[in-house]
Amino acid sequence: MMAKELFPDAQEIRKGRIRIEVEPEKVGEIVKKLKDNGYDHFVMLSCIDWINDGQFELVYHMWSYEYREHVMISTRIPRDGGSMVTLRDLFPQIETYEREIHEMFGVDFIGNPRLGEFILEGWPHMPPMRKDFDTEKFVKDFYYKIPEVKEE
Amino acid sequence: MMKEFELFVGPNHPGVTGNMSYHLWVEGATIKKVETRVGYLHRGFEKLMEKRIWMQNVPLVCRICVPEPDVNEAAYSMAVEDLMGWEIPERAKYIRTIILELARLGAHLLTVGGIAASFGLYTIAQWGVGDRDYILDIFEQITGARVYHIYIWPGGVRWDLPKNAKELITKVLDYLEKRMPLYEDLLIRNKVFIRRAVGVGIVPKDKAIEWGVTGPNLRAAGYQLDFRKLEPYAAYDSVDFEVPYYPKLGEYEVLSDGSDIYTRTAIRLLEMKQSISIIRQALKEMPEGDVILKHPQWFAWKVPAGYSYVRVESSKGEYGYFVVSDGGKKPVRVHVRGPSYTHGINVLERIAPGMNIADFSPTAISLDVCPPDIER
Amino acid sequence: MVDLIALGEQILLLAGMVTLGFAIGMFFNGFARKVTARIHNRIGPPIYQGYIDVFKLFAKKTNISHGWIFDLAALFSVAGITLAFLFLPVAGFTLLSTEGDIFLILYLLAIPALGFALGAGASGNPNAAVGIMRALILMLAYELPLVMVVVAMMIHYNTTSLATLVQMQSGMHWAIFVPVFFIGAIIVDMALQGMLMEKPFDIAIAPHEIASGPMVEFGGKHLGALMLYKMMAIVVETTLFVDLFLGGGVVLSVSQYGWIAYVVNFLVWFALITLVFFLALLINAVFPRFRIEQALKFYWKYDALAALLILIWVFAGVSI
């Protein structure tokens, strides 16, 4: 069944792009339902930092080769101390995306054992993809301050 | 036999493509466990893109995938066009097709050469890279740059093709067509290569889609799925081409149950032939006209709020751009889905255990793992 | 006194031959790279590149050692291969080859590989350990057909001395013209491909798999010594082939033509080993490498089986 039939309140952005907004608790159930209904390709898991709303938006992208339709399942979690249940059992690649989002945004995925250092190494500051991390200021305060090697 | 030990393949190792590393736990000569270590090339593109205006991001995105930068430009431009609601000129679509296919040819030459080199057949690698240089020459004459072209822009392409483009490209295509039999004889029909590559590095067919395998690797597993057909972009709906997939390997012998290194190599060689045919058609059917929309000064661009996911079929698989705008001058979020993300990490980590260490590097290279699109 | 002078002459001759051997080996390094480059559509390095590389490696300033076994290993390899060279008849020069027989040479050929193994083991790098294991398995693999063909030749010619063998082949009665040994030559050529560590048998040093294997921790002077060993090994192994099947390059009899014979023989020998090496390079350029168990299978299943047939053929021919 197509996503429109499964979820009548889904919103069609354009042809072949469906967006569903749901509560965080329902995501697992919906992803499972879509997987069973021909949406067999998990594309990716994105995270968007809506700093003014104080929320992270997690977007689960799925695609059906059969219907040629792309579904984005959006859910919002609080920005501070937000967490989400891992869906790594449904699609293996979700695990990797969760690792990245954990590192880059600081979202905790409950039940994922491989969270930890993934891309960065020894990063002591705030997760860098958060909007309140100012990369330009960091560069000026850090990289430009490292002294040059003085030759006598 | 030897007891268990750990082996690091990379980052400074000839057996990895680019700067990444695999941490292997090995017993004797059999791999027990693999962990892919990435992040050596992390530049924080997605962060930098949020700091720049829409147009400034075009020179950034092409640096995400070095062997095939044009797919990034195309995908990003299409995402912006999608949000803006632009329909680009017909001629620009054809030019994009030509550029993307040339890039695919170059990337496949590099990958096929890489697979051959991982088995020690350096002749193919040398020839492949040498022949790829002629394609870079075309790029240089069209776009002015060898590697990073910054030619495909939101709204079309930067400028029209040069007057002699047709002769230039046809000459190189003729040359490549003449070279193809050499590659076939030396690689795909090479007895030792067949011994090494058949039945090695198998991605289970029933798991391929669930694991997120895309592109030539998916087609080698027996699915005729190609986003150029499924969701046509540029001028792919107006040109006629076939999607080679297992077991339809054309003139190459079907020697295995598919989804192995041999089949993946064969699919890539067949795709190169298709690319040549696509470029020829596009050159012939290309209409006259504008190549770029007359849009406002790009400093003043304000992209309407919305979500857009655009995918293109790169030489490695599905390349997707998820672009979110809040109606401002800068994107809120650009998230890149690189094909290597799944191929290099969860697929490889799952198929490698039980493999001989001699087969590991060829498998990784035949999956066409390109680290910059994993960590960006 | 006379004896001393003769001894001095002998030593000078030996030293000269060894120097010449190394010089030819270094030339072969450049030659190999040039030939490969031409096949790759490239120009390639100058033909004297091998000399420069060895010089540079010995001019390196620091040497990182991994213990005395590591230091000794490189020396071990060079000494072993030099000794093997001395026991070979080279273009009619018998050197020490009247003293030992062919089995001694096969033993001596194994010594450098073991030295190599010791050094690589001492370096403690897992890549080196895997590489050395592969090298030893490969040695085991190619020696079986090689020894069988050699034994067949010994039965046929009724000698165990390589010098005598070369002598018996003089006057263009080369073993390769005997049909059965023509097949034998092909078998040994396959084994030679493994001895030279050229593709499809360069399994031990596979850079894409184990980052150049045993050599992974070698650098500077250690690597220089190792390169010298590898260069000399090319000369020794090709000469062994030429001695076995191509009459050692002896075309003119010394007793008849005097010193001209030495020069001509030397040139013919040089041309022949270059040819044998050139063939190996051509095979090297067009094949990927086997996996180790495939190489073992190749040698023991096809090569050794053919060698066994030759052995039976020759044995039956002699006894009947």
Place this chain on the structure above:
Amino acid sequence: MRNDDWKKVSRLVSKKSLWMVHFCTGCGAMEMPPVMTSRYDMERFGIAPMATPRQADVLLITGYLSIKTLKRVVQVYEQMRDPKYVIGFGSCTINGGMYWDSYNTIKDLSKYIPVDLYIAGCMPRPEAIMDAFLKLMEMIEKGEAIGWKKYHKYYDQYKRNQRMAFSYRLDEVQDIKEDDAK
């Protein structure tokens, strides 16, 4: 004097055989295959890629360096035998280039390891790379490529900068200053 002559000869010959580490630290590595293969063929000048740092003479930093790679680069550099040379490849090694405001890439390579030669451009053309190698040979012959000596001499300063970069903190600076005060 004789020692000097020997050094001169040694440099004259050694410059003809430069082995570089096979380490793609950044996207500039993309232009390395064309330089190695039939079109440009750098083996003409005796330059060859080597699998491990122990065997190599030249370290090419091909483009931007993330901190994670910098750790490996320092390790590789220290494993190489003297004399060794470093070529900074592309604008990103000079001042950060495209990634001037990226939080994860270093901006000036010479703060962490001594650089003998820079190639400008993003990315440099193969001709530029060849030219750089020829220039490096010239420098070796004249005895100007002395980065490795600098590394020995100012080891403390390089180490301090490396430590700072690895920890993403400037705290190390204070330690040094205190030491100076004592």
